[in-house]
Amino acid sequence: MTTTPEGVSLGMPQLPAPDYPDDVRARLERDAAEVVARYPDSRSALLPLLHLVQAEEGHVTRTGMQFCADVLGLTTAEVTAVATFYTMYRRKPSGDYQVGVCTNTLCAVMGGDAIFESLQEHLGVGNGETTDDGKVTLEHIECNAACDFAPVVMVNWEFFDNQTVASARQLVDDLRAGAQVEPTRGAPLCTFKETARILAGFPDERDGAVEASGSAGPASLIGLRLAKGEATARVVHPRDGGPHDEPQDSVHEPSPTEHLSSHDAPQDTSASDPAHPAGPVAEEGE
Amino acid sequence: MTLATELKDTSPEKLLAPVLSAFWDEDKSWTLDVYRRHEGYEGLRKALAMSPDDVIAYVKESGLRGRGGAGFPTGMKWQFIPQGDGKPHYLVVNADESEPGTCKDIPLLFANPHSLIEGIVIACYAIRSSHAFIYLRGEVVPVLRRLHEAVREAYAAGYLGENVLGSGLDLELTVHAGAGAYICGEETALLDSLEGRRGQPRLRPPFPAVAGLYACPTVVNNVESIASVPAIMKNGKEWFRSMGSEKSPGFTLYSLSGHVASPGQYEAPLGVTLRQLLDMSGGMRPGHRLKFWTPGGSSTPMFTDEHLDVPLDYEGVGAAGSMLGTKALQCFDETTCVVRAVTRWTEFYAHESCGKCTPCREGTYWLVQLLRDIEAGKGVMSDLDKLNDIADNINGKSFCALGDGAASPIFSSLKYFREEYEEHITGRGCPFDPAKSTAWADKRTEVNA
Numbered sequence: 001m002t003t004t005p006e007g008v009s010l011g012m013p014q015l016p017a018p019d020y021p022d023d024v025r026a027r028l029e030r031d032a033a034e035v036v037a038r039y040p041d042s043r044s045a046l047l048p049l050l051h052l053v054q055a056e057e058g059h060v061t062r063t064g065m066q067f068c069a070d071v072l073g074l075t076t077a078e079v080t081a082v083a084t085f086y087t088m089y090r091r092k093p094s095g096d097y098q099v100g101v102c103t104n105t106l107c108a109v110m111g112g113d114a115i116f117e118s119l120q121e122h123l124g125v126g127n128g129e130t131t132d133d134g135k136v137t138l139e140h141i142e143c144n145a146a147c148d149f150a151p152v153v154m155v156n157w158e159f160f161d162n163q164t165v166a167s168a169r170q171l172v173d174d175l176r177a178g179a180q181v182e183p184t185r186g187a188p189l190c191t192f193k194e195t196a197r198i199l200a201g202f203p204d205e206r207d208g209a210v211e212a213s214g215s216a217g218p219a220s221l222i223g224l225r226l227a228k229g230e231a232t233a234r235v236v237h238p239r240d241g242g243p244h245d246e247p248q249d250s251v252h253e254p255s256p257t258e259h260l261s262s263h264d265a266p267q268d269t270s271a272s273d274p275a276h277p278a279g280p281v282a283e284e285g286e
Numbered sequence: 287m288t289l290a291t292e293l294k295d296t297s298p299e300k301l302l303a304p305v306l307s308a309f310w311d312e313d314k315s316w317t318l319d320v321y322r323r324h325e326g327y328e329g330l331r332k333a334l335a336m337s338p339d340d341v342i343a344y345v346k347e348s349g350l351r352g353r354g355g356a357g358f359p360t361g362m363k364w365q366f367i368p369q370g371d372g373k374p375h376y377l378v379v380n381a382d383e384s385e386p387g388t389c390k391d392i393p394l395l396f397a398n399p400h401s402l403i404e405g406i407v408i409a410c411y412a413i414r415s416s417h418a419f420i421y422l423r424g425e426v427v428p429v430l431r432r433l434h435e436a437v438r439e440a441y442a443a444g445y446l447g448e449n450v451l452g453s454g455l456d457l458e459l460t461v462h463a464g465a466g467a468y469i470c471g472e473e474t475a476l477l478d479s480l481e482g483r484r485g486q487p488r489l490r491p492p493f494p495a496v497a498g499l500y501a502c503p504t505v506v507n508n509v510e511s512i513a514s515v516p517a518i519m520k521n522g523k524e525w526f527r528s529m530g531s532e533k534s535p536g537f538t539l540y541s542l543s544g545h546v547a548s549p550g551q552y553e554a555p556l557g558v559t560l561r562q563l564l565d566m567s568g569g570m571r572p573g574h575r576l577k578f579w580t581p582g583g584s585s586t587p588m589f590t591d592e593h594l595d596v597p598l599d600y601e602g603v604g605a606a607g608s609m610l611g612t613k614a615l616q617c618f619d620e621t622t623c624v625v626r627a628v629t630r631w632t633e634f635y636a637h638e639s640c641g642k643c644t645p646c647r648e649g650t651y652w653l654v655q656l657l658r659d660i661e662a663g664k665g666v667m668s669d670l671d672k673l674n675d676i677a678d679n680i681n682g683k684s685f686c687a688l689g690d691g692a693a694s695p696i697f698s699s700l701k702y703f704r705e706e707y708e709e710h711i712t713g714r715g716c717p718f719d720p721a722k723s724t725a726w727a728d729k730r731t732e733v734n735a
Contacts, residue, residue: 038460040374040417041500046482047465051424072482085484085640086465088424100425104386105584105630106544106616111724142468142634144425145383145392147543147616148550151725157427164726185396186428199424199463203434210435213428215315216397222550223540224307226298226566 017062017076025067028056032071035201042072048200050083055196059090088199095130096191097175100141100154101168107143110150111164116140118165123172135176137192148219149184156195158186161217187212298566303529303537304553305517306510310397316432318439321400327445329519333408334453341412345515348523349535353390354380354471354508355582355611357534357600360515366495367413367503376504377410377418378480379512382464382471384423385583385691386634387614390539391509393551395422395429398513399436403459405512407445408519410457413505417458421476424463433461468638472686473506475640486642487686510539530556534599538613544579545571545619545723557602560615561594573728574619578702582611584631585691587698608698621727623718624703625710628695629657635692643685649676650692660707663715670707674700 019025031052036045046068053064065079072079083089101116102108119138123131130137146152149161153168160171161184174181181189187209198204309315309324318326333341346361367375379402383391395402406418422430437459440446448456462480469475470485477499479485498504514536518526527535534556540563543549547568554563560579570576576591581598587608589596596606603610618627636650656673659665673696681693700707709717721727 041481043482044462044480047479048463050465051463082482082484086467088464088466103630104634105627106387108630109618109622109627109720109723110544111726113720114724141425142637143384143386143388145389145423147387147389147614148541149389150543150549154425157425159428162725183428187431195427198427198430198434199465201434201461201463203438204431210316210431211314215312216310216393219548219550220307220393220397221311222542222548222567223298223302223552223554224304224311226552227302227304229299 017066020056020063020067024056028052028067029071031200031202032067036071038201043074046072046074046079046082047086050079050086050089051196051200054089055193055200058193058196059093093130094192095135095137096193097135097155097189098137098139098157098192099172099175100139100144100157102142102144102146102150102152102154103140104143106147107151112140112151115151115153115163115165115168119168119172122169131176133176136172138172146185148222149217155181155183156189156192157199158183158189159217160184161219183213185213185217301558301562301566302552302554305537306394306398306401306513306539307551307553310393315397316399316436318400318436318443321398321404325520326400326516327404329516330404330407330445331451332519333411334451334455338412338414341408341519344523345412345518348518348526349533350511350514350518350526351534351536351600352508353510353514353538353612355385355585355609357610360507360511363495363505363507364409364413366493367505368496369414371503373502374417374500375413375415376499376502377406377413377415378473378477378499378504378506379406379418379420379509380471380473380476380506381420381422381509382468382476383509383612384468384471385585385612385614386631387541387543387580387583387616388612389541389543389614390551390612392426392429394509394513394539396432399429399432400440401513401516402509403436403440403445405515406459407440407450407455407457408515409505409507409512411450411453411455413503415505416456417460419480419499420459420461421470421480422461422463423470424465430461430463437461467640468634469640469686469688472688475686476506477504484640486640487688489685514538531597531599531601533601534610540598540613540615542567542615542617544617545574545576545622546617547571556599557597559595559597560589560617563615564594564617570617570619571728574621577618577620577622578624578627578699579615579617580611581608581613581615583614584616584634585609585687585694586611587694588702589698590702608694619723621718621722623661623716623720623723624699624706625657625661626716626718626720628699629654629661631695632657632692635688639688639692643689645680646684646686646689646692649680649684649689652676653680653692653696660710661716663710663713665707665711667708667711669711670700670704 035048036042039045049068054060060083069076069079103112125138128139151163153160153163342364350360351357410418446457446459467485470479472487474488475485494504494506530536540552578588578590580586580588581603596602600610632653636654639646639650641647656669677693677696680689
């Protein structure tokens with residue numbers, strides 16, 4: 001984050017961020033008023049407002065932070081302190097689709113490390129980097145509360161469960177080709193900006209978005225099926241022939257050149273991403 | 287401990303008790319229509335016919351304990367709210383499910399959000415709150431969509447808003463999406479975050495019941511705790527107490543994951559064992575055996591195959607040296623390197639440490655450095671004692687429980703698998719092949735054979 005386009009600072013204070021164009025600002029002010037009205041204290045609206053400005057520009061800019069500060073009567077320092085604390089706020093321009101591979105222990109062990117490794121190679125980008133076409137930003141993420149569907153990949157925070165190296169490669173190829181991609185749990189993908197608007201608290205108005213992908217994923221129903229004496233649950237396990245298995249393998253049968261044997265596996269597991277060390281240095285990026 | 291254990295019966299019909307998950311397999315299970323068809327909002331009607339204090343007493347007598355990890359009695363938390371103090375009271379539902387391995391609240395909210403909303407209305411009636419919040423982690427947009435819709439439906443049906451069902455209760459419910467920070471699962475950090483600040487824990491006392499959100503009396507409850515309340519009101523506290531044990535009554539969601547044949551959600555009376563859950567669901571993946579597992583997420587000390595018969599309730603798991611936590615049963619088989627697993631968890635804690643207190647901020651950082659070296663075969667024997675020492679300086683000495691959680695995998699893995707650490711050091715590297723641990727490892731072997 002220290003490398004700005006302006007290069008090395010020579011001691012001149014940074015100029016105030018440029019304002020939004022008037023029409024944009026007026027529209028955002030209307031949205032912001034709606035957000036602020038949900039809370040007894042206006043400052044509580046800061047997190048949703050940061051999602052809102054991210055929905056405008058795809059990442060949280062100085063202009064966006066200035067806007068939040070103006071609306072809430074805070075200093076830009078106060079807003080910056082919050083914006084830099086939370087990992088969902090991006091601090092640089094990124095792709096339309098944020099592809100997050102879970103590499104927390106369980107998903108990593110079940111194949112998340114291999115998937116992340118493979119996607120980096122396939123896309124030619126590292127952690128937090130975006131493909132040249134501006135479509136896909138790749139990153140590894142922490143546990144996303146879907147361990148019974150491991151390994152999990154999230155795209156714009158929709159669930160792609162029970163992934164394989166082949167299915168994940170197919171997924172990013174489809175995203176880059178502009179194909180309509182549907183998650184295993186969640187609604188047909190919208191762009192990162194549109195997702196950020198939902199996070200700001202504005203419901204997804206698309207037809208069928210709420211009901212897409214059904215009531216619950218197969219793993220969520222395993223116990224219920226057993227309790228109801230539905231014997232099939234004991235025979236058909238999701239990993240041995242469940243609904244997610246078939247399309248993945250039939251759509252893209254891995255060729256011998258990309259088959260998954262040990263040479264495909266990550267070699268340096270714990271330091272799987274030296275570019276993203278665990279210390280506070282990485283958190284703040286400066 | 288439980289009746290089921292004594293019977294040695296592994297029939298799932300007898301061992302499982304789907305309540306919250308009872309109709310997740312129905313079409314549009316998240317809608318108000320389906321919820322009502324399953325006697326939804328009947329618990330609320332019963333509660334509104336009682337006095338608020340009686341509702342608190344009833345929940346207390348049911349024995350319901352917090353499902354977010356600590357197991358604090360829910361009714362007692364409600365009772366701590368000072369009444370007649372003239373201040374606004376708040377209910378904040380902790381839906382920031384981020385503990386590694388934990389995956390119960392997210393499927394619950396995806397398939398049955400109205401159970402939470404009904405529980406919220408009951409709780410707010412009891413503690414005299416007119417504004418509740420659901421703090422949902424931001425990274426789960428499909429769940430956020432359904433919460434938005436469920437809340438809209440509940441307002442339209444008169445379960446939220448002014449004069450709920452003619453009871454005189456006015457209630458606003460705000461769904462608030464977080465922005466990515468594990469620490470916000472800690473209740474006081476969550477409150478700071480909800481106030482629009484960096485999510486850092488607060489010094490306690492004062493506890494949230496006295497000075498919580500906006501310095502007003504606040505109850506912070508886990509999703510599953512609140513969602514369990516309607517069923518208790520509807521079916522009665524005796525029904526609830528007929529499940530589980532004396533001190534750990536009721537039903538709960540167990541989340542089985544990892545190298546098991548059938549990962550997923552299993553709702554059962556408290557006190558079921560991992561052996562029973564594995565027996566009924568096909569066990570570990572074929573040809574493999576259990577090596578280590580967590581009873582309630584990565585912050586709870588790990589168990590081994592010696593602990594298969596530990597009753598999974600608050601007392602049983604506690605007596606065996608761990609914590610029930612979130613009942614996130616992450617199972618790893620013999621292909622998994624325990625050093626790799628612990629290193630990754632420790633990297634997580636270091637990444638998520640909020641930086642407020644020194645033991646956690648510095649300690650987790652140095653644990654990661656040591657563990658990475660050991661895993662890469664660059665460690666020395668004295669590193670193992672150093673790991674223990676650093677973990678000991680974090681555990682109990684940090685500002686909040688994140689530090690204790692970070693120490694748990696270190697202590698417990700050194701206790702059960704010290705030889706494996708030593709092997710990494712003497713053998714100058716990791717003896718495991720990560721490719722063998724993947725979900726597709728065995729399938730590929732067959733294909734390529």
